[in-house]
Amino acid sequence: MFEPDGFLFALRLAGDQWRVIGNGAEPLAALRRTSKVGNVSWQSQFHIGHRVAAKAGVERVALGGDAAHIHSPIGARGMNLGIEDAYVYAECAADALAGKPERLRDYAVLRHAVHKDVVRRIGLITRLVHGRPPWLRWVRDEMVPVAGHLAFAQALMLRTVGGIDHPLETHR
Known part of the structure; x- marks a missing residue:
């Protein structure tokens, strides 16, 4: 999904487990607007370099x-x-x-x-x-x-x- 401040990408791994990648200020908040978000088992931030x-x-x-x-x-x-x-x-x-x-x-x-x-x-x-x-x-x-x-x-x-x-x- 394209968001005003970036993007949000969700990939289903298995069952109800998903990997969510976003570059906006609050990717999970953006996801909550359209979906139910369960327990977050791990999250981190990273910088993309080229x-x-x-x-x-x-x-x-x-x-x-x-x-x-x-x-x-x-x-x-x-x-x-x-x-x-x-x-x-x-x-x-x-x-x-x-x-x-x-x-x-x-x-x-x-x-x-x-x-x-x-x-x-x-x-x-x-x-x-x-x-x-x-x-x-x-x-x-x-x-x-x-x-x-x-x-x-x-x-x-x-x-x-x-x-x-x-x-x-x-x-x-």
Whole structure:
């Protein structure tokens, strides 16, 4: 649900147990307007950062997953991107062990470009969902519902949150 000061996302885990994520001032108060809220077993606050390491690798040291990139949890992109990192690193490391040491540099170049691009896009989507600054809230509230009915916009959203918005390259 889009709220004036952010968003509210509810995911049913099992039975009557839900995970609620919101970025407004009082997410549970917003939820109580439309739903019955039972006992809260755990709650916390966190800050969403969007960052990419300066390099994905130097010589024999490679970074992957959250060590290389961190961003909002939209679409589980961090997990999927980390799995991609491991796959590409395995390909490059196998080639390096087979006598092609330059393949470790390939990993750093290939993945750093992907990290920057994905984190940039997820940052844009996060700002849109948050509705900040206020003009972006208008886009979120007025334009996104219309765009959500357009085939090209649906395909773009699915590719983005599904992690298939970029090629999986193991060679440059």
